[in-house]
Amino acid sequence: MLQHPPAEPGMREEEIDTPALVLDLDAFEHNLDTMAALLAPTGTKLRAHAKTHKSAVVALAQMRRGAVGQCVQKVAEAEALAWGGVPDILVSNEVIAPRKLARLAALSSIAKVAVCVDDAAGIAAVEQAAEAAGIRMTTLVEIDIGGGRCGVEPGPPAVALAERIAASPHLIFGGLQAYHGSAQHRRTPEERHAAIAFAAEGTRRTVEQCRQRGLECAIVGGAGTGTFALEAASGVWTEIQAGSYAFMDADYGRNQDPPPFRHALFVLAQVMSAPRPGIAVVDAGHKAVAVDSGLPLVHGFPGTLYTGASDEHGTLKGEGLPRLGEKVRLIPGHCDPTVDRYDWYVGVRKGRVECLWPIAARGGMA
Amino acid sequence: MLQHPPAEPGMREEEIDTPALVLDLDAFEHNLDTMAALLAPTGTKLRAHAKTHKSAVVALAQMRRGAVGQCVQKVAEAEALAWGGVPDILVSNEVIAPRKLARLAALSSIAKVAVCVDDAAGIAAVEQAAEAAGIRMTTLVEIDIGGGRCGVEPGPPAVALAERIAASPHLIFGGLQAYHGSAQHRRTPEERHAAIAFAAEGTRRTVEQCRQRGLECAIVGGAGTGTFALEAASGVWTEIQAGSYAFMDADYGRNQDPPPFRHALFVLAQVMSAPRPGIAVVDAGHKAVAVDSGLPLVHGFPGTLYTGASDEHGTLKGEGLPRLGEKVRLIPGHCDPTVDRYDWYVGVRKGRVECLWPIAARGGMA
Numbered sequence: 001m002l003q004h005p006p007a008e009p010g011m012r013e014e015e016i017d018t019p020a021l022v023l024d025l026d027a028f029e030h031n032l033d034t035m036a037a038l039l040a041p042t043g044t045k046l047r048a049h050a051k052t053h054k055s056a057v058v059a060l061a062q063m064r065r066g067a068v069g070q071c072v073q074k075v076a077e078a079e080a081l082a083w084g085g086v087p088d089i090l091v092s093n094e095v096i097a098p099r100k101l102a103r104l105a106a107l108s109s110i111a112k113v114a115v116c117v118d119d120a121a122g123i124a125a126v127e128q129a130a131e132a133a134g135i136r137m138t139t140l141v142e143i144d145i146g147g148g149r150c151g152v153e154p155g156p157p158a159v160a161l162a163e164r165i166a167a168s169p170h171l172i173f174g175g176l177q178a179y180h181g182s183a184q185h186r187r188t189p190e191e192r193h194a195a196i197a198f199a200a201e202g203t204r205r206t207v208e209q210c211r212q213r214g215l216e217c218a219i220v221g222g223a224g225t226g227t228f229a230l231e232a233a234s235g236v237w238t239e240i241q242a243g244s245y246a247f248m249d250a251d252y253g254r255n256q257d258p259p260p261f262r263h264a265l266f267v268l269a270q271v272m273s274a275p276r277p278g279i280a281v282v283d284a285g286h287k288a289v290a291v292d293s294g295l296p297l298v299h300g301f302p303g304t305l306y307t308g309a310s311d312e313h314g315t316l317k318g319e320g321l322p323r324l325g326e327k328v329r330l331i332p333g334h335c336d337p338t339v340d341r342y343d344w345y346v347g348v349r350k351g352r353v354e355c356l357w358p359i360a361a362r363g364g365m366a
Numbered sequence: 367m368l369q370h371p372p373a374e375p376g377m378r379e380e381e382i383d384t385p386a387l388v389l390d391l392d393a394f395e396h397n398l399d400t401m402a403a404l405l406a407p408t409g410t411k412l413r414a415h416a417k418t419h420k421s422a423v424v425a426l427a428q429m430r431r432g433a434v435g436q437c438v439q440k441v442a443e444a445e446a447l448a449w450g451g452v453p454d455i456l457v458s459n460e461v462i463a464p465r466k467l468a469r470l471a472a473l474s475s476i477a478k479v480a481v482c483v484d485d486a487a488g489i490a491a492v493e494q495a496a497e498a499a500g501i502r503m504t505t506l507v508e509i510d511i512g513g514g515r516c517g518v519e520p521g522p523p524a525v526a527l528a529e530r531i532a533a534s535p536h537l538i539f540g541g542l543q544a545y546h547g548s549a550q551h552r553r554t555p556e557e558r559h560a561a562i563a564f565a566a567e568g569t570r571r572t573v574e575q576c577r578q579r580g581l582e583c584a585i586v587g588g589a590g591t592g593t594f595a596l597e598a599a600s601g602v603w604t605e606i607q608a609g610s611y612a613f614m615d616a617d618y619g620r621n622q623d624p625p626p627f628r629h630a631l632f633v634l635a636q637v638m639s640a641p642r643p644g645i646a647v648v649d650a651g652h653k654a655v656a657v658d659s660g661l662p663l664v665h666g667f668p669g670t671l672y673t674g675a676s677d678e679h680g681t682l683k684g685e686g687l688p689r690l691g692e693k694v695r696l697i698p699g700h701c702d703p704t705v706d707r708y709d710w711y712v713g714v715r716k717g718r719v720e721c722l723w724p725i726a727a728r729g730g731m732a
Contacts, residue, residue: 003442003729017465017732051677073678076369093678094639096691099383118641121690149679150639150647181676273460273516275484281516286658287706288731292675309658310547311417311702312439312459312731313515324487325462336677340653341706343729363369363709363728365654365678366383 003343011353014327018270019284021342022329023357025349027264028246029061034260035245036065044232047071047090047221049243052336054361055345056084058246069112071221071241075100076364082111084360091115092177092221092241094142094150096122100366101129105137114138114219116177118152123164123171130170139165140219142177143206145199149181154202159209166215175219176210178203179241184226185293189257196230204236225252225259249335251293266299266329267338268346269314274324280316282328285309289330290337298322299329306330369709377719380693384636385650387708388695389723391715393630394612395427400626401611402431410598413437413456413587415609418702420727421711422450424612435478437587437607441466442730448477450726457481458543458587458607460508460516462488466732467495471503480504480585482543484518489530489537496536504540505531506585509572511565513547520568525575532581541585542576544569545607550592551659555623562596570602591618591625615701617659632665632695633704634712635680640690646682648694651675655696656703664688665695672696 006017016022039046046067050059051074059070059081069088072078078089089111095101107113117123117139130137141161144151152158158176166173183195199222207217218238223231225244231237244252247265252258269284286309289296296314298304303319314330322328332338343362347355372383382388405412412433416425417440425436425447435454438444444455455477461467473479483489483505496503507527510517518524524542532539549561565588573583584604589597591610597603610618613631618624635650652675655662662680664670669685680696688694698704709728713721 003732006732017463019731096638097383097636118639119690122639144641149676149681150641152641270463272462273484273488275510275516275518284731286656287703290652291658292652310515315515324485337653341729341731363707365385365650365707366369366372 005344005356007346007353007356009353009355013268013348013351013353016268016346016353018268018327019288020268020346021339021344022266022268023345023347024264024266025347025354027262031246031248031261031264032062032065035242038229039232039240042232044237045239047239047241048246049092049241050077050081050361052243052339053246054080054339054359054364055357056081056086056360057357059084059086062246068239074364074366075104076366077361078104078107078113080361080364082107086111088112090140090219090221092179094118094122096125098125098129101125102132105129105133105135108133108135114140114174116140116142117161118142118150120161120164123161127168127170136170136172138172138174140174140177140221141165143202145178145180145202146183146195147179147181151177154206155209158206159213162210162215163213173215175217175221176203176206177221178237179222179224180227181224184224185251185255187254187256192227193230196227196234200234200236207236225261226255244335247335249293250297250331250333263299263331265332265335265339267296267332268327269330270327271322271324278317278321280321282314282316283312284314284330285312287311288341289314289332290334292337293334296330296332299331301328371710371722373712373719373722375719375721379634379714379717379719382634382712382719384634384693385654386634386712387705387710388632388634389711389713390630390632391713391720393628397612397614397627397630398428398431401608404595405598405606408598410603411605413605413607414612415458415607416443416447416727418609418705419612420446420705420725420730421723422447422452422726423723425450425452428612434605440730440732441470442732443727444470444473444479446727446730448473452477454478456506456585456587458545460484460488462491464491464495467491468498471495471499471501474499474501480506480540482506482508483527484508484516486527486530489527489534493534493536502536502538504538506540506543506587507531508543509568511544511546511568512549512561513545515547517543520572521575524572525579528576528581529579539581541583541587542569542572543587544603545588545590546593547590550590551617551621553620553622558593559596562593562600566600566602573602591627592621610701613701615659616663616697616699629665629697631698631701631705633662633698634693635696636693637688637690644683644687646687648680648682649678650680650696651678653677654707655680655698656700658703659700662696662698665697667694
């Protein structure tokens, strides 16, 4: 069941029902403008990752500033974006279930769609779905450039899959998916440089070996908010897939030399119990704010720490605590899974609710 | 947006789209029957906690086996239950926002509702809402019996709040909320005994002091799946608020002398990448299965460990791994927040989908 919107346009921020997902529109727009300005001189395009925001409204705001399309991880996310008017969507992930591939192929009448593979069996599955739908599906080969998760090895194993795709009458070889996830959160610039230098070597080698076989990599996609400047400067990647930059979470803030974005996404919470001196309990626990990358920070209360999350409660301790009934902005440790718990963004500017945007792909896991 | 159901009745389990929340109906019914049988000789009633299941369908199944009502943590959960036919609902939590209290009071025309307080300001807020709605709201005093979160101190501070409630023409004093959350997961029986013995002393003392002032505690509620046998045997509590017993998660399974319930709730996931020997990647990361109480277990694959969760991926390593395309049941580390990520239960019996139940209070945080 869709939850009621927690606010109405025109309300003051203090009137928003809690917990709520609040988007500071000035900071959000600053982040979008900053990314566009940083990428412009590099010539590298932005294909922002919708796994973060799950919203066609946010996607189109990114595209109005020059993003060439969107990435998603799930077919349900691709559906929400395509139905919301996003014209160019890459599933930056493997999809092997026939039902899901049929749904993806069905979107191709309203949007450009593409998908990744890392196995010959995966290619066969995409091929069958494309043939059944009477389309040619653009298919990228994912390579493992250090993340150690999905992806075939760079070089000959990747080229073999690319040739298999190019030989199919139902597929179009689209290029390479080359994302180093774990590099994003390495704390020092030196560690991030080393990881992306390694990734760039394998990616460049694979692009060249494809070219030697007559296969052009139209897209070489990868990078996230923690490392995108390195990929953009490398000359290897054509598209940057950053997502978190739009919102900027607490964990990226812990990187040394952090990316130049502002915290734009908050969970607004209310102190609903303050039973003893030195403690305040808010109505936002780990069902309301993701804790997989650390506990949230308390915005504007420098002496206050969010020290523990249970299902529906967050415990604040420290100095200068908010009072019973007071509302506070929490900065999520990790934006992506926090957004995925909500049905609505409450857009706020200068203390007033300006807009409500649906999180149409919330819970879209399939 | 409500997500499509991932299955249809009659399908084989292997046909369910992934990730999906699968309820093993035989195990679920066993758990409900077991709890009813364990509590019957103690005379202690069950008011099962709907924070776990978020579903009127599950609530009514519990009530058909003798549960006297349901607990919730949030007004949105109370709404979903009342609208789904649950007649008796206790918000086992403080609610101080006027908008929320007005919504709760509005439910009293279709269900018996009650709420907790731990502060005089909270009582005043409930009183205003009840007066505005023209009802008398049953109000319990929450006491802190060792959990260290919400709740006033046992004894005189609690009695003072009880007297304040009883003196109000708009409120009815309903008793005590006495839940020791952190005791549920203490690993040894000795630790759990000690915690509940401490909790029982403070609770009994408060009940007696209320009685000395002429205030009867009609409800003395508390306990969870980890300790309920202790509270039920104590003679202090009148109602047990266990929730997880219906599903039984991996973390409760790690208690020494664990509660006698079967794992009934699973996240069905599919291997969507198997790029190297010794690794299989499933399509269920921490957006699909909560990791706040540890990573999930892989059911039926004794040599396989779920070693890491990213947003949309889970990494399996070990011996005898499932193959690319194969579907596996994951046992969540923590059921409550896992359920809260899904719109549908897929009820399965003997390998077939028997029913689909909506998780009507999914995301109901307000």
